[in-house]
Amino acid sequence: MLGVIFFYFFAALAVVAAVAMVVTRNLVHAALFMAGTFLLIAFLYILMGADYVGAVQILVYVGAISILFVFGIMLTKRDRIEDSNRFNRYGAAATVVAVLLFIGIMLAAMGTAFNTVPAAETTSTIQTIANLFLNDYVLAFEFAGILLLAALVGAIVIGQAHFTRRRIGPKAASPAEGGKA
DSSP: OHHHHHHHHHHHHHHHHHHHHHHOSOHHHHHHHHHHHHHHHHHHHHHTTOHHHHHHIIIIIIIIIIHHHHHHHHHSOOSOGGGGSOOOTTHHHHHHHHHHHHHHHHHHHHTSOOOOOOOOOOOOSHHHHHHIIIIITHHHHHHHHHHHHHHHHHHHHHHHHHHHHHHHOSOOOOGGGTOOO
C-alpha cells in the first residue's frame, strides 16, 4: 500500500515538473525542471521493480542529457536569459491541441480492457550487473570511462579556446606578419 502511495506521489510530482518545464519563461529553469522530471521518472521505474532501468535513467538522462542542455544554454551568449525563450501567439492554440490530445488518450485508455496478471516475484538486477561490470567486463568499463574523460577534457579545451577568442578579440598580427612587437 505504501508503494502505491509513493508511486502516485512521484507521478504527480513528475507531471507538475513537466508542466513547469513547458510553461516557464526562463530557459535555465526549463532545463532544470527537465532534469527533475527525468529523476522523478527514474523513481517510478525503481518503484515498479525495474531498478536497472531507473539507474540508467538517472545516469543517461539526468546525468548526461540534462547537463548537456544546461551547458549548451550557459555557453550560448545572451544579454538576458529571459529574452531567449519568448512566448508567441500560438500559445492558446497549442493549449487547445494539448487538451484535446489528452482527452483522446484518456478516452482510449478508459475504453481498453486491460488484462491484469499477478505480479511476479521481483529480484534485484543491480548486483548481477555490477558483478558483470566489475569482474567480467572491467576492461571495457574502464576504457569507456577513459573515453568519456577524454571527451570531457576535449570539450573543456574547445570551450576555453572559444571563450578566450571571444574575450580577446581577433588575433593580433605577429611580428613576422608585419605587426609591431
